[in-house]
Amino acid sequence: xxxxxxxxxxxxxxxxxxxxxxxxxxxxxxxxxxxxxxxxxxxxxxxxxxxxxxxxxxxxxxxxxxxxxxxxxxxxxxxxxxxxxxxxxxxxxxxxxx
Amino acid sequence: xxxxxxxxxxxxxxxxxxxxxxxxxxxxxxxxxxxxxxxxxxxxxxxxxxxxxxxxxxxxxxxxxxxxxxxxxxxxxxxxxxxxxxxxxxxxxxxxxxxxxxxxxxxxxxxxxxxxxxxxxxxxxxxxxxxxxxxxxxxxxxxxxxxxxxxxxxxxxxxxxxxxxxxxxxxxxxxxxxxxxxxxxxxxxxxxxxxxxxxxxxxxxxxxxxxxxxxxxxxxxxxxxxxxxxxxxxxxxxxxxxxxxxxxxxxxxxxxxxxxxxxxxxxxxxxxxxxxxxxxxxxxxxxxxxxxxxxxxxxxxxxxxxxxxxxxxxxxxxxxxxxxxxxxxxxxxxxxxxxxxxxxxxxxxxxxxxxxxxxxxxxxxxxxxxxxxxxxxxxxxxxxxxxxxxxxxxxxxxxxxxxxxxxxxxxxxxxxxxxxxxxxxxxxxxxxxxxxxxxxxxxxxxxxxxxxxxxxxxxxxxxxxxxxxxxxxxxxxxxxxxxxxxxxx
Numbered sequence: 001x002x003x004x005x006x007x008x009x010x011x012x013x014x015x016x017x018x019x020x021x022x023x024x025x026x027x028x029x030x031x032x033x034x035x036x037x038x039x040x041x042x043x044x045x046x047x048x049x050x051x052x053x054x055x056x057x058x059x060x061x062x063x064x065x066x067x068x069x070x071x072x073x074x075x076x077x078x079x080x081x082x083x084x085x086x087x088x089x090x091x092x093x094x095x096x097x098x
Numbered sequence: 099x100x101x102x103x104x105x106x107x108x109x110x111x112x113x114x115x116x117x118x119x120x121x122x123x124x125x126x127x128x129x130x131x132x133x134x135x136x137x138x139x140x141x142x143x144x145x146x147x148x149x150x151x152x153x154x155x156x157x158x159x160x161x162x163x164x165x166x167x168x169x170x171x172x173x174x175x176x177x178x179x180x181x182x183x184x185x186x187x188x189x190x191x192x193x194x195x196x197x198x199x200x201x202x203x204x205x206x207x208x209x210x211x212x213x214x215x216x217x218x219x220x221x222x223x224x225x226x227x228x229x230x231x232x233x234x235x236x237x238x239x240x241x242x243x244x245x246x247x248x249x250x251x252x253x254x255x256x257x258x259x260x261x262x263x264x265x266x267x268x269x270x271x272x273x274x275x276x277x278x279x280x281x282x283x284x285x286x287x288x289x290x291x292x293x294x295x296x297x298x299x300x301x302x303x304x305x306x307x308x309x310x311x312x313x314x315x316x317x318x319x320x321x322x323x324x325x326x327x328x329x330x331x332x333x334x335x336x337x338x339x340x341x342x343x344x345x346x347x348x349x350x351x352x353x354x355x356x357x358x359x360x361x362x363x364x365x366x367x368x369x370x371x372x373x374x375x376x377x378x379x380x381x382x383x384x385x386x387x388x389x390x391x392x393x394x395x396x397x398x399x400x401x402x403x404x405x406x407x408x409x410x411x412x413x414x415x416x417x418x419x420x421x422x423x424x425x426x427x428x429x430x431x432x433x434x435x436x437x438x439x440x441x442x443x444x445x446x447x448x449x450x451x452x453x454x455x456x457x458x459x460x461x462x463x464x465x466x467x468x469x470x471x472x473x474x475x476x477x478x479x480x481x482x483x484x485x486x487x488x489x490x491x492x493x494x495x496x497x498x499x500x501x502x503x504x505x506x507x508x509x510x511x512x513x514x515x516x517x518x519x520x521x522x523x524x525x526x527x528x529x530x531x532x533x534x535x536x537x538x539x540x541x542x543x544x545x546x547x548x549x550x551x552x553x554x555x556x557x558x559x560x561x562x563x564x565x566x567x568x569x570x571x572x573x574x575x576x577x578x579x580x581x582x583x584x585x586x587x
Contacts, residue, residue, distance in 0.1 A: 053477055
């Protein structure tokens, strides 16, 4: 598979990733992303039809802990790091019409 | 008390009452104050907080209580690790001023071992980089030559140890971010087996690759720190329950008869001749120590870089989605009519908060995970990762450890590779395969170049066989001169 990366595609990917790029940044990143994609396509040289993907890094799955209620962070302390908070929660701009 | 004492020396003297934790901490603070201006290795120095911790350790001793294995040892922490009450930014503007309400498990374990958390070290933003030039707070300078990089992304942690501001630090290694800067600064750097050390409280870059590990002035110091931070953590489901070996005891073990594999693929085009000569000489030293040297094959090495960038960036694009201006860090709310929507706030925040390298990687990661491309790129890379892991499995049937250069070149100049991302990425070519396989690796100082720049010997061991790696590292260290940059003397 050979994929051509163009400006429109980078703008679309940026939108998916919630990134707003300046014009010159879009241009530079289009060039660099095209280089990167061309480079990673060297993996196509390998036949991996019968190879299992590495879905799990460890040799064995580690044991899960029991599902028990434990103390958690103090909500006030956590909210203290929020750029804006209100009514005991994280405040965001209105996104549903009232 | 000199600031450049090794980890074990400080801990033993504090425990024996020959010196105090306060003296050890003050010595480190003095060294940091004197040298950090030139190097930018620390982003935050917790003067008062560190002195309070030291007083608490001294009080504990005065009460007759037994002190921990890192009693009074000042340790710097990579700014990717959360420290309760101390600013943690991952060297990004998007987390400027963020004060975590909790400690990373590794930090909590250091505190429990009576170490002194002295400050936060500089790094590439979100650990993305090989030169520490991507920090939003300026690059770190290499103590051997301030016009050169210390390597990345744990460049601050490496430089702080090299310059003897502290005798140990913590870093994180995703594709080589402990081993490569260790090599470029003449320090010891350890990446443990994936899952050996908890990642709870490590600001994630690529979760299937990230591992926390120590830098130290010497192998035994690194062994002690790794012993303290290793082991199962209920807060990290990927941390392993396997027993933690006595790494310090391993440092004294004979390596006679141990089989060392040398992969031809790591001595190919692109390797600096002086680095090659130094590493071949290092392998001869190990042979003289009684090791048996054998060639091994790692045929998929040349695909590691492409595989790594697909997997790491895919995971990064997902992990970094949490930085949206809602729960912590920076928020930019676009002004003007029609602009007060959530999506616009996410975009404006991420645009202002992320640097170019982070954006570049988020874009590649989003691309390889997007509809229509997932199988061709991400799934393909996961399959090649399996082939790379199998290479190591095969090799470790024949040998006990694998030795190679850590980095293809000595420290390069600041700015030399910033405009060519691919050239920069190639700097990690020898460290990436072990990261993809999840196996432990370390870098130990070898003979420097003629111009006096450090060179690192990489030793890679099978899964959970860190002890074997430490035995070889300590045996080599005993036959090679320690490296101390002029700045630290």
